[in-house]
Amino acid sequence: MNFEFSEDQVLLKNQIRRALDDHCRSADVRQILESDSPHDSQLWRVLCEMGVQGTAIDDSLGGAGAGYLELCVVAEELGRALAPVPFSSSIFLAVEALKVAANNEQKLALLPGLASGEKIGTLAAWEINGPLQPDTIAMRWEEGVLNGRKILVPDGDVADVAIVIARDDEGLSLFAVDLTDSGVTRETLETIDPSRNFSTLTFNAVAGQRLGDAGDGWNLLEQVLNRAAVLVAFEQIGGAQRALEMATDYAQERYAFGRPIGSFQAVKHMLADMYVDLELARSNCYYGAWALSTDADELPLAAATARVSATQAFQHCSKNNIQTHGGMGFTWEFDCHLFYRRSNLLAVLLGGQSVWKDRLVSQLESSDAA
Amino acid sequence: MNFDDTPQEAEFRSSVRHWIDDNAPKYLLPYLEKASFATMDLGDYNANDESKAWRKKKFDAGWACLSWPQEYGGVGASPIERVIWQQEEGHYAALGGLFTIGEGMCGPTVMSYASEGQKKRYLPKLAAGEEVWCQLFSEPGSGSDLAGLRTKAERDGDDWVINGQKIWTSGAHHSDYGMLITRTDPSVAKHQGLTMFFLSMKSPGVEIRPIKQANGQSGFNEVYFTDVRIPDAQRLGEVGNGWSVSLTTLMNERLSIGGSMPTGFPEMLALVKSLQTGEGLAIKDKAVRDKLADWHCRTSGLKYTSSRMISALSRGETPGPEASIGKLVAGSMMQDMSMVALDLQDLSGILVDPELAELSARFQAMLLRSPATRVEGGTDEILRNIIAERVLGLPGDIRADKGMAFSDIPTGR
Structure with missing residues (x-):
């Protein structure tokens, strides 16, 4: 059995960490948090130069031709550094949608730009507040153009390309849309985590091209979300790991009643529970990574398990990181809130816990394993 | 990343599988499959006799105390081979309960501290199951x-x-x-x-x-x-x-106890897939689904944590105190799960007669046994201390009896 990342993958991880230590310090994250800039374009360029965006894209399509395990390693480091870049929108969502649904010609046209990072992609799905369901999607595809409004589009202000789910008489389909079209209006949204950008996109007779079969849009979207769930779960455990480390360090440095607060069992046990949740989530993420990299039949179960587990671990670690820091944890100056914000953003990024738990149990229901 | 054996491991697994298939007491299987949560009922067969017989058979064929050196009754196998053996032994492993403490805890200590003559006298008989x-x-x-x-x-x-x-x-x-x-x-x-x-x-x-x-x-x-x-x-x-x-x-105790914890999750899934509540199958209930997802995540997390530890063994590394999480997670989960399982059975949840209660009253047994799991071999609280101090590196608690002569330590009542 070899259920660990390889030496080369660990080397890649270290290389990404070093780059992020230099170019994605907490001051850089705060720069995006506190300004109107939708993302850190300098960091994005650094990642482009390293070829990180193309990690899991075939070299014939402009990528590096490595695999999903390498991409998981990258995701964990981006999550750890709270990287304020449109990586998940462009790579985990748009690229995966194209891999799942596009034909060869479409891939050749769209993937190289995303692989180099020259173009930024995203997924536009939600139209109303609340869970995404087939009947919440009203956007119309008629006579070769899209009309309607998508809310909560991640990195909607900076994306060049969007994968859009919309309906025509045959049901739901996925479409690739050039967002530089003059019929697109963008409106920035304020969210709990301003270090990431979200916006509302209004489409007024915007041209697009269908991806995959007509009427197959919901099925394709679920496949995309499963793949993205594994990758985002790695971002989540990266963030959770850092939050746990911050809390552990602080518990050793901070004295009260003449002793380090980390010597009190009330604090120790809180940190031990964070560690346990994180280890379980990490192991589930590895399972997800294995399923994604081998395209296993178990991917829907593995993805939902990694997703639920990593969401809980990051929320658990980020909230108790604040608790460990006491009053200082509630200052703007300390970084605790950056992790708290990001953990709660990622918790709903691909749909909330109850939706993913329901997907998970549906997989258990259909499996014979009882 | 894969779950595959190395060629060497695969060869070992295949020889283990053949030997078990040819030699295991298959007549006990129906009883052993039902054994769970620290209870084993072999019907008219005597549990001690059957345990010793299986042990002796393994010893004679060179499959007992695998990781011990040959001169003391073992075969000098690698830790990963021990894991493979355990996986292949499956339900028959329940027959090993009588020897767990001897093999896992007493044996290694005797090996480290006893005289050569004592080791030769006691260890092979321990390995053979002749002395418990x-x-x-x-x-x-x-x-x-x-x-x-x-x-x-x-x-x-x-x-x-x-x-x-x-x-x-x-x-x-x-x-x-x-x-x-x-x-x-x-x-x-x-x-x-x-x-x-x-x-x-x-x-x-x-x-x-x-x-x-x-x-x-x-x-x-x-x-x-x-x-x-x-x-x-x-x-x-x-x-x-x-x-x-x-x-x-004690280090050996936590490794051997935390190694392969049953969680009760497969039983829970079987229950909610078969149990009718007023509103239909229990698994269709939203509140049940919410909890089931949490328990699945924890069970799956333990399973793949164990895969990570086995990978470390396979590379020749020793898993650290991280192994403590198995019992910590499984103990309270079994307790929570058994309470929900009884609740779903409504008033019939109180029945302990295997003929009358759902799933042969396994959840009732789990309810009444699980408090012990959270205490034995290190309480939940001690395990959290171990994780905090040895994994996270936090300082030890301040001890009121530090440096005192034992006879001066206050004892309460």
Whole structure:
């Protein structure tokens, strides 16, 4: 059995960490948090130069031709550094949608730009507040153009390309849309985590091209979300790991009643529970990574398990990181809130816990394993 | 990243599988499949006899105490081969319960501290299952604070004379030998005045009384020592060095107990897939689904954590105190799950008759057994301390008895 990342993958991880230590310090994250800039374009360029965006894209399509395990390693480091870049929108969502649904010609046209990072992609799905369901999607595809409004589009202000789910008489389909079209209006949204950008996109007779079969849009979207769930779960455990480390360090440095607060069992046990949740989530993420990299039949179960587990671990670690820091944890100056914000953003990024738990149990229901 | 055996591991697995297939007591399988949560009922077959017979068969074929050196009755197999053996042994592993403490805890300690002659005398018989061993550690006044033990050993010529009481000794009534930790010097700090011995459980003055547990069963014992004599030659380690000898044993205890915890999740899934509630199948209920997802995540997390540990073994590394999480997670999960399982059965949840209760009353057994899981071999609280101190590196708690002579430590009641 070899259920660990390889030496080369660990080397890649270290290389990404070093780059992020230099170019994605907490001051850089705060720069995006506190300004109107939708993302850190300098960091994005650094990642482009390293070829990180193309990690899991075939070299014939402009990528590096490595695999999903390498991409998981990258995701964990981006999550750890709270990287304020449109990586998940462009790579985990748009690229995966194209891999799942596009034909060869479409891939050749769209993937190289995303692989180099020259173009930024995203997924536009939600139209109303609340869970995404087939009947919440009203956007119309008629006579070769899209009309309607998508809310909560991640990195909607900076994306060049969007994968859009919309309906025509045959049901739901996925479409690739050039967002530089003059019929697109963008409106920035304020969210709990301003270090990431979200916006509302209004489409007024915007041209697009269908991806995959007509009427197959919901099925394709679920496949995309499963793949993205594994990758985002790695971002989540990266963030959770850092939050746990911050809390552990602080518990050793901070004295009260003449002793380090980390010597009190009330604090120790809180940190031990964070560690346990994180280890379980990490192991589930590895399972997800294995399923994604081998395209296993178990991917829907593995993805939902990694997703639920990593969401809980990051929320658990980020909230108790604040608790460990006491009053200082509630200052703007300390970084605790950056992790708290990001953990709660990622918790709903691909749909909330109850939706993913329901997907998970549906997989258990259909499996014979009882 | 893969779950595949190396060619060498695959070859080992295949030979194990063939041997088990040819030799295992298949007539016991129907009983063993139902064994769970520390209960094993072999019907008309005698559990001890069957356990010893299977053990002997394994020993004769070279499959017992795999990781021990050959001269002491083992085969010098690698840790990963031991894991493969356990995986392949499957339900028959339940027959090994009688020997777990001997193989996992007493044996390694004897190997580290006994004389060569003693090792040759005792270890092969332990490995063969001809002699059963227990560990005599916990006392009524010292559980988590093991070093606070009071059982007294006093030197008398070439012997030591033992007086005191041990408790929670698994299998003492089936055991031939025991490993005993005692206090030899109450005038020094508590960790410094301890000494380890082994003795025959048939020694005059040893009295074993089964404890009737909260769940009505009796797997543990109290052991009383009244002027029991142990030759000095049966001392393990130096006088006053018993604490560090005991650590050898305890690290092995947590590894062997935490290694393959049942969680009860497969049983839970089977229950909610079959149980009708007022609104239809239990698994269709939103509240049930929410909890089921959480439990699945924890079960799956444990499973793949264990895969990560096996990978470390496979690379020749030793898993650290991270192994503590298995029992910590599984114990309270079993307890929570059994309460929900009974609740779903509504008033019939109180039934303990396997003929009448859902799933042969396994959840009722789990409900009544799981409190012990959260205490035995390190309480949840001690395990959290271990994780906090040894994994996360947090400082130890401040001890009120630090540096005090043992005899000056306040005891309460």
